[in-house]
Amino acid sequence: MSENNFPYSRRLFMRHGVALASMATTIPQFIQNSALGMVAQLAGNPGGAGLPQDRILVVVQLGGGNDGLNTVIPFGMNEYYNARPTIGIPAPNGTAKGQTGVALMLDQKRGLGLNPSLKGLKGLYDDGKLAVLQGVGYPNPNRSHFTSMDIWQTANTGAKGNGWIGRYFDNTCNGTPIPEGSISIGRTAPLALNGQIQKPISFESAELFRWLGKDLHKSLDDPYQQINRAGILPETAETSQAAFLMRTALDAQLGSDRIRAAVGKPSLTTWPQSEIANQLRIVSALIRDGMPTRVYYVSQGGYDTHGGQLASHGRALQQVGDALAAFQKELAAQHAEDRVISMVFSEFGRRVKQNASGGTDHGTAAPMFVIGSKVKAGVHGEHPSLTDLDSGDLKFKQDFRGVYANILDEWLKAPSAKILGGTFAKTSIIKA
Amino acid sequence: MFEDALKPLPEKAFDYDAAVHLLNRAGFGGTPAQARVLADIGLNKAVDQLVKYESQPSEAVKADLFDNGIMAPPTNEQRITNQKARQSNDEEALAALQRERQRKQGLDRKQIAELQKWWMQRMIETPRPLEEKMTLFYHGHFATGYRTIEDSFHMFQQNQLFRKFATGNFAQLAHRIIRDPAMLKYLDNDENQKSKPNENLARELMELFTLGEGHGYTEADIKAGALALTGYTFQDDTFYFNTNNHDTSTKNIMGKSGQFDGDGFLDVILARNECAEFIAGKLFKFFVNDVPGEPSKEQKAFILAMANKLRASKYELKPLLDAVFSSAYFYSAANRGAIIKSPIQLTVQAVRSLRTPVRELSALASATDLMGQNVFFPPNVKGWDGGRSWINTSTMFIRQNVLVYLLTGRKPDMYEWQASDIPFNATHLVDHLRQPDGSVDMASGIEYLLRFTLAQSPSPLRLQQVMAFAKSRGERLDNDRIIAVLALTTAMPEYQLC
Numbered sequence: 001m002s003e004n005n006f007p008y009s010r011r012l013f014m015r016h017g018v019a020l021a022s023m024a025t026t027i028p029q030f031i032q033n034s035a036l037g038m039v040a041q042l043a044g045n046p047g048g049a050g051l052p053q054d055r056i057l058v059v060v061q062l063g064g065g066n067d068g069l070n071t072v073i074p075f076g077m078n079e080y081y082n083a084r085p086t087i088g089i090p091a092p093n094g095t096a097k098g099q100t101g102v103a104l105m106l107d108q109k110r111g112l113g114l115n116p117s118l119k120g121l122k123g124l125y126d127d128g129k130l131a132v133l134q135g136v137g138y139p140n141p142n143r144s145h146f147t148s149m150d151i152w153q154t155a156n157t158g159a160k161g162n163g164w165i166g167r168y169f170d171n172t173c174n175g176t177p178i179p180e181g182s183i184s185i186g187r188t189a190p191l192a193l194n195g196q197i198q199k200p201i202s203f204e205s206a207e208l209f210r211w212l213g214k215d216l217h218k219s220l221d222d223p224y225q226q227i228n229r230a231g232i233l234p235e236t237a238e239t240s241q242a243a244f245l246m247r248t249a250l251d252a253q254l255g256s257d258r259i260r261a262a263v264g265k266p267s268l269t270t271w272p273q274s275e276i277a278n279q280l281r282i283v284s285a286l287i288r289d290g291m292p293t294r295v296y297y298v299s300q301g302g303y304d305t306h307g308g309q310l311a312s313h314g315r316a317l318q319q320v321g322d323a324l325a326a327f328q329k330e331l332a333a334q335h336a337e338d339r340v341i342s343m344v345f346s347e348f349g350r351r352v353k354q355n356a357s358g359g360t361d362h363g364t365a366a367p368m369f370v371i372g373s374k375v376k377a378g379v380h381g382e383h384p385s386l387t388d389l390d391s392g393d394l395k396f397k398q399d400f401r402g403v404y405a406n407i408l409d410e411w412l413k414a415p416s417a418k419i420l421g422g423t424f425a426k427t428s429i430i431k432a
Numbered sequence: 433m434f435e436d437a438l439k440p441l442p443e444k445a446f447d448y449d450a451a452v453h454l455l456n457r458a459g460f461g462g463t464p465a466q467a468r469v470l471a472d473i474g475l476n477k478a479v480d481q482l483v484k485y486e487s488q489p490s491e492a493v494k495a496d497l498f499d500n501g502i503m504a505p506p507t508n509e510q511r512i513t514n515q516k517a518r519q520s521n522d523e524e525a526l527a528a529l530q531r532e533r534q535r536k537q538g539l540d541r542k543q544i545a546e547l548q549k550w551w552m553q554r555m556i557e558t559p560r561p562l563e564e565k566m567t568l569f570y571h572g573h574f575a576t577g578y579r580t581i582e583d584s585f586h587m588f589q590q591n592q593l594f595r596k597f598a599t600g601n602f603a604q605l606a607h608r609i610i611r612d613p614a615m616l617k618y619l620d621n622d623e624n625q626k627s628k629p630n631e632n633l634a635r636e637l638m639e640l641f642t643l644g645e646g647h648g649y650t651e652a653d654i655k656a657g658a659l660a661l662t663g664y665t666f667q668d669d670t671f672y673f674n675t676n677n678h679d680t681s682t683k684n685i686m687g688k689s690g691q692f693d694g695d696g697f698l699d700v701i702l703a704r705n706e707c708a709e710f711i712a713g714k715l716f717k718f719f720v721n722d723v724p725g726e727p728s729k730e731q732k733a734f735i736l737a738m739a740n741k742l743r744a745s746k747y748e749l750k751p752l753l754d755a756v757f758s759s760a761y762f763y764s765a766a767n768r769g770a771i772i773k774s775p776i777q778l779t780v781q782a783v784r785s786l787r788t789p790v791r792e793l794s795a796l797a798s799a800t801d802l803m804g805q806n807v808f809f810p811p812n813v814k815g816w817d818g819g820r821s822w823i824n825t826s827t828m829f830i831r832q833n834v835l836v837y838l839l840t841g842r843k844p845d846m847y848e849w850q851a852s853d854i855p856f857n858a859t860h861l862v863d864h865l866r867q868p869d870g871s872v873d874m875a876s877g878i879e880y881l882l883r884f885t886l887a888q889s890p891s892p893l894r895l896q897q898v899m900a901f902a903k904s905r906g907e908r909l910d911n912d913r914i915i916a917v918l919a920l921t922t923a924m925p926e927y928q929l930c
Contacts, residue, residue, distance in 0.1 A: 143530075144537075146579040159580065161812055179825070188802055194811060199804075201826035209829060213836045213919045220919060223901040227924055233891050241723055241772055244820055245925035252825035306531065355527045362530065392523070 055411055058283060058296045058327075058342040059165070059192065060276075062320065064304030065145065066346035067313060068366025068394075071118070072132060073103040076111015079386035083353045087310055087360070089115060100310050106132065107379050117314040120321030121369065124328060128377040130369060131429045133403060135384040137365030137396025141348065145304070145362075148347040153192035155401050155420050164404055165295050166195025167419045168412060173198055179251060183286065184297040185279040193297055200297070201255075206263035206282060210256045228253050262289035268333035269326065276300040277323035284330040287340065294412070303346060307357035320344070324371055332373075341372035341411060341430075345400065351392055365396035368403060370429050374411075380427045402426045437730075437737035441760040446475035450763050452887050456930040457719055458482040458757050459561025460777060461785035464861055464884060479757045483599065483750055485560035493592060498547060500585040500669055502540045537582060544584040548807055549793040551591065552800075555780045556790060562753070566598035567591065568776060569718050571807065574609050574641060575815035576618040578808045586614040587808050589669060602711060603702045603747040606642065610664055610694045611671035619813065622665040624658060626679035634658035634697070636813050642701045644710040649686055656683040660697035702747065705739075712738035715752070720762055721770040722819040734761055769888050769929040772822055775803035777930060778831055779838075786861065786885075786918065788838040789854040799834040803827050823928065835922035839915050858914040877909040878902055878917060885921045887930055894924060 074080045075091035090096060092105040092113050103113025104122040112132075114122050124130040138157055142148045150159035162170070169181050175197060182193045184202035193200035203209040211228075214221040228249045236243045262285045271281050279298040286293060302316045324342060331337045349366025365384055384394040402424035405416035410430035417423050441450070451470040455462040459482060462470075470478040481488070506514060517525035555564045571594060578587050590612050597605035609615050610633070616622050619633040634657035639645045663678030664671070683692050688700045701707055713727075716735050727735065738752060745751045756762055773781065779796050782788060790796070800806065804822055816822075836842060841852035862872045865880060878899055882890035898920055905913055921927060 150579060199821060199824055201824050203826050211829060211923060212833045213923060216840060216919060219905065220916060223897050223920055224923055226897050233893060235891060241770060241929055242926050245823065245928050248823050248825060248828055249925040252828040255825045353523055356524060361527055
């Protein structure tokens with residue numbers, strides 16, 4: 001690992017942190033991090049903004065298989081309307097059917113629009129902060145939710161092994177996990193964040209990131225705090241399991257204080273009401289607080305639209321689009337926009353032809369979005385053909401691992417070939 | 433020297449604390465009363481009770497406890513209809529087929545959730561804890577995941593296989609696992625044919641299941657092993673040896689030559705010294721000590737002694753487990769509290785040793801998932817890493833909170849757990865300390881509760897902290913106060929150890 005891409009350079013630590021280093025065995029990991037943060041300031045990098053090591057990736061997972069063709073609308077292709085007589089979204093200059101409205105214009109020349117519910121993303125596009133990657137998928141597509149999601153999360157077409165983000169950390173962490181390196185807002189941590197060494201932390205809401213025993217009786221709080229904040233007890237050997245647990249317990253208390261305080265602070269901007277917006281609001285609060293976290297993971301479900309999809313799909317898209325727009329606004333207010341990109345994906349797209357229930361069944365390739373002030377905005381790549389199909393499904397144009405590779409290489413400055421176990425054709429989406 | 437490493441604990445040294453240690457490690461803990469019984473009958477009988485569990489009556493698991501029909505392959509008739517739909521590219525019929533497949537998958541996911549609850553309950557209730565604990569060991573060792581195979585009945589069958597061989601013969605189990613439909617599917621051996629060999633099972637068999645990575649085999653041995661396993665597949669729920677797809681050529685595997693099939697390949701592996709050492713090392717981590725880092729000289733000697741025992745018994749596990757649980761080394765101070773409880777251990781042990789209400793099995797299954805151990809869904813073919821990888825700042829809170837839930841039934845807001853108002857009667861934990869008037873001396877009661885829940889003598893500071901709290905709440909150690917004390921002791925970092 002080159003130390004240039006390590007969040008807090010060890011050599012810098014050695015140079016400036018002699019006093020800190022001697023403390024290192026007795027202070028909790030969490031405080032060490034803040035101490036190391038101080039070292040970055042000593043090195044003339046207040047806040048460290050602008051450095052590659054300070055960059056943050058937010059992964060937004062759309063669960064269930066998002067219908068790509070009704071997300072980015074190929075209104076220039078007649079076959080689209082033939083395949084989707086009742087659920088096709090009319091062109092921007094077309095006539096609205098019912099309440100759905102017409103596509104929002106993305107690219108007149110290419111005949112591409114956005115789902116009318118994606119006003120949030122349309123705003124980001126107009127601001128030059130949205131990259132649309134067309135036809136993203138992988139060879140021999142798997143149409144099982146489980147397997148295809150695992151394929152995306154492991155970046156392995158056999159759906160085997162650790163998560164790709166976990167491997168990114170494993171590759172940069174010198175054998176010791178980075179505390180709070182990755183945080184997932186959700187019930188359980190996704191496979192993507194699971195490495196051999198690096199394990200994610202996850203919580204559904206900041207209020208659950210604490211001991212609930214004190215709700216039984218307030219008198220329990222004091223002794224609980226004493227016990228869990230005591231650190232390593234005097235008679236405990238440094239290398240023992242007990243010492244490890246005592247240290248982690250202290251880290252957990254400090255982490256809980258910090259995360260709950262950060263999330264409890266009012267945001268700088270206003271947010272829409274939805275689960276995904278709430279998750280992104282938590283992420284923005286943690287970024288504002290200066291957590292050492294490199295990767296955040298949020299997710300939204302509801303994309304498995306087998307029937308009557310126009311309304312439900314529109315609702316899901318509106319929530320995520322509005323949430324992402326609000327997130328970007330909040331980052332701008334924090335002056336953190338240049339440090340953060342968000343990547344939106346789903347485990348697969350859906351079949352070209354709609355089914356008899358006004359929905360769509362599991363398909364293959366679909367567009368991805370990458371958002372941020374540092375991404376090359378615009379539409380990237382070619383739309384997959386709607387006539388040259390693989391038994392009714394789109395043929396992918398861009399391997400998703402090429403997108404990961406570009407983000408790893410250009411944004412996180414990590415060796416993608418090593419992490420992904422190979423090289424893939426890339427679309428360059430990060431500004432130099 | 434090796435015999436020395438396994439030398440038994442003197443009978444008289446097997447005291448109450450040692451009995452608690454044995455119950456925790458060879459099972460999922462026990463109540464104070466159970467520990468006292470074991471301490472009273474002495475080391476040999478106590479170990480016999482746990483290891484030779486066949487003497488304990490236990491409800492047999494019926495083979496048809498779960499439905500084998502949900503993911504059954506299509507009948508001939510269905511196959512023909514499907515084929516027709518595909519040939520004529522009948523979109524409607526194809527969409528209907530896909531919906532039917534999804535309907536079945538939905539049912540099957542419900543069944544795997546039922547399976548998780550059933551196993552959790554069995555671990556909590558079994559009179560043969562070592563049987564379930566070894567079943568759990570093998571589930572992590574021959575790790576197979578539902579997400580890949582999507583067939584809950586095959587997961588159930590495999591679980592039953594592990595239970596059948598729990599303390600049986602490792603070599604025989606290895607021969608059965610290369611015939612197990614779940615495993616064959618998980619590692620793609622159903623696609624391993626002489627015309628297009630698939631190395632997945634052969635590789636993991638050597639790397640993860642028997643020899644350990646880099647222990648005495650080469651890439652060429654993996655390729656030859658894969659050929660030996662060609663044609664090992666399954667039909668419906670049973671093994672099927674497809675001779676047409678089997679490669680009968682002569683193979684060279686680790687210096688041996690022959691027309692090996694899967695069994696022949698396994699026999700070559702099982703004859704290697706590395707195999708017994710690898711298995712002994714994994715059992716050591718599971719039962720004796722999982723402190724990370726290079727094993728010490730003493731630990732190495734113990735593991736080698738375990739391996740020798742395993743070889744001498746031709747892979748029979750009972751003599752080995754008996755020797756480990758009887759050894760002085762197993763009870764030595766260095767090995768007490770030296771294992772971080774797995775999420776299953778934490779949860780099942782809490783119910784079994786404190787005798788809390790079970791509350792909702794689905795909540796317990798959900799909690800173990802949140803803590804990183806979703807049974808039937810191991811993260812990958814390596815199984816769970818275990819040890820310190822269980823612990824981080826978020827799992828620490830979940831571990832503490834699941835105990836709050838078990839002790840009080842309190843539904844933590846926003847968890848998907850059911851509130852439960854079944855009261856927990858905790859007074860049995862201190863029954864043996866009752867004075868003639870029925871009361872329990874506060875100081876000795878609290879000292880005892882800490883020693884029992886932490887499975888070792890508490891540090892003076894901890895004792896002082898809990899004592900100060902208890903005294904501030906009155907003089908009597910009644911049920912409410914015992915539960916409050918337990919809420920604190922189970923939130924101690926050391927409680928995560930066993």
